Amino acid sequence: MNNKRKNIIILGCQRSGKTTLTNLLCKKDNSYSIISGDCLLFAFENSMPETGLKVSSSIESKSPRFVDFLSYYLTGFKRSYKGQNYIIESCQILPKDLKEN
Numbered sequence: 433m434n435n436k437r438k439n440i441i442i443l444g445c446q447r448s449g450k451t452t453l454t455n456l457l458c459k460k461d462n463s464y465s466i467i468s469g470d471c472l473l474f475a476f477e478n479s480m481p482e483t484g485l486k487v488s489s490s491i492e493s494k495s496p497r498f499v500d501f502l503s504y505y506l507t508g509f510k511r512s513y514k515g516q517n518y519i520i521e522s523c524q525i526l527p528k529d530l531k532e533n
Contacts, residue, residue, distance in 0.1 A: 437463060441530065442521040450521040457519060465513065469522025472505065473498055487524070495526040503531065 440457065442450045451468075458464050470487075473494070477486050485494055485501070502520070509518065 437461075437517045439517050440464070440519040441525075442519065443525055443527060444523060446523050448523075450523065454519050454521045463517060465509075465516055465518045467509070467518050467520045469498070469502065469520055469524050472502065473522075473524045476501060491524065491526060494524060495529045498524055499529045499531065 442454055444450045454466055458466060473485065474487055476483070476498075483497075485497055502525070506518075509516075
């Protein structure tokens with residue numbers, strides 16, 4: 433039996449239960465870190481406004497650029513927290529923009 437845990441990405445529109453599902457999964461198995469894509473984008477928008485990424489932008493325009501930023505963020509996360517699995521939950525990403533990592 434393979435006990436290796438997988439990272440999880442939960443996407444959906446606002447108020448669809450992403451955070452509730454994430455919290456339930458973490459309560460059942462507390463070996464995951466929670467990464468809120470929405471909080472990351474808000475912080476990114478406010479700390480680096482020159483990028484033009486805004487929470488209020490259309491999802492079609494921000495999703496590919498945000499996924500690039502998130503990939504870079506996860507590279508640092510994996511380096512700093514070796515072996516730590518995560519759950520990303522967000523309404524800021526289109527599934528078509530996700531890449532295998």
